[in-house]
Amino acid sequence: MLKISDMAKLANTTRRTLIFYDEQGVFKPAQKSDSGYRYYDYKQLYDLMTILGLRNIGLSLEQIKAIQSGGQPALPVLRQAQAKISDQIKKLQRIQAVLDQRLHQQAQTSAPQLYVPEVATLAPATFWCSRKAVDCTEQEVAQLFAEFYQELDAMTLLDTATSGFLTDLPVSDPAGYKDAGFRILKATDQADSADYLPLLEKPAGRYVRVWIENTAAGIDRGLKALKAYCEAQHLQAQDRLWQLNSGDTLVENGATQYGWLEYAVS
Template sequence: MKKYLSISEMAQYAGISRRTLIYYDQIDLFKPVKVGDNGYRYYGIDQYFELDVILLLKNIGMPLEEIQVFLKNRNVDYALQEFYRQRSKVDQQIEQLKDIRTSLDSFIERYETLKDFDLESITYSYRETESFVISDIIESGDTMDSVQIYGRFYSSVDSKDLFSGYPIGFLVDGAAFYKENFHTAPYRALVKIPDDRLHLYQLQKIVTRPAGYYVSGFMKDEIHHINTFNNRFQSYLKEHKLVLDGDIWELLWQDEATSELPEDQVFEVLIPVKKVSV
């Protein structure tokens, strides 16, 4: 009866590579019962069971260093403790994957919208309240200062919110709307925060876009488009007897993820309005 298995035979049984078995030997996780004078590794038949345990633990996501500890402490109580702990880690990973899936859904919905956006269309609609965390004031002409402010701001926002898929926003004083190019006015950067996560941020850093009626439209970040956009919006307000009723809210729908050219950026501009009093 055969007493020993070669490394190739043991690898074939386990469905793993010879290289893996060599590595397990090197880190003292699973060693052959003997090494021949020729340097060949040989495994005992009963080592199947030990390798089965290692592969089981590896299959449930346990790191090799934790498997080493597990093998030295095997009993029912310890196994239960470690399996409960591993299940808790898996539950956390599942929640993280759910968050990633939600972000992906948001990005996909956002970029699907971009495929059909219309630079000529202007919409008058009711918008619900949304809350944002807000940066310090950014002066458009001061590049170095802007970089520093952006750096401080984005590092203060949780990545779950920063990369949620919702467009990054900007807030501009409403008076700038009547300037030739309101994109040269001072502004603040915005990141949308769900209501159940607002408690994670300082109250003074939170700003709310009020519920109400807004005139909105898409605009490219290029001087010709900005001027055309301003003229169309002001004409629309006049024609429909509407007046500006607050600050300018912008959402950056097309960003560097979909184009490396700054002039390709597409913003949605939302202007709160009210009817002209008669």
């Protein structure tokens, strides 16, 4: 017969685990001496290895005991474990994708020149979209931000997919920014899009844009620069301002330190 330490070594587990399994009625020794020493038969190794394997795939001790007693068929329990592991794999893949994005972003060091408008041809993008807010106070932005990201999974805020705002503001009215209605945006590839949030398409095409510092003064300066540039270049801009963050480290009011102000132009 095997002493408890020998059985633990043979099964690549611990003495403490075997004591716990005995106390929980999952795996009992073949014999127990009057002084409390536990002894096991070699043939018990196979049951123990099975139990350890079931624990490894996520089954609880109660589920294992139910299978052992015949009170619960093994197949449904194993299917539950499979579904749980599939969910865990998806979460780990999501975490890995976020880490990959953040590492890639850290490797990018160059930045455009501040407050110098340009015209660029941009690819299409799809965004999750919050409800519309009309009060651009710190309190309103924080409330809308919390509400929006509570609808998404916890990793969405951490990934580096583009975030920002869509504001109802003509390029000719920089002074109207503080009173303009806006929505919070977060880019998505639609592969895992949430049914409970509306999607908004940013079409491909020509955009007039400017790289700015996301402060009240920086946004005002950028909007004025865009207005002057559109007038000088005779550009017809749409009445929707895309205010897109750069990176994912939010400083205040749901914005990163720097970002783009963009208008689609015809």
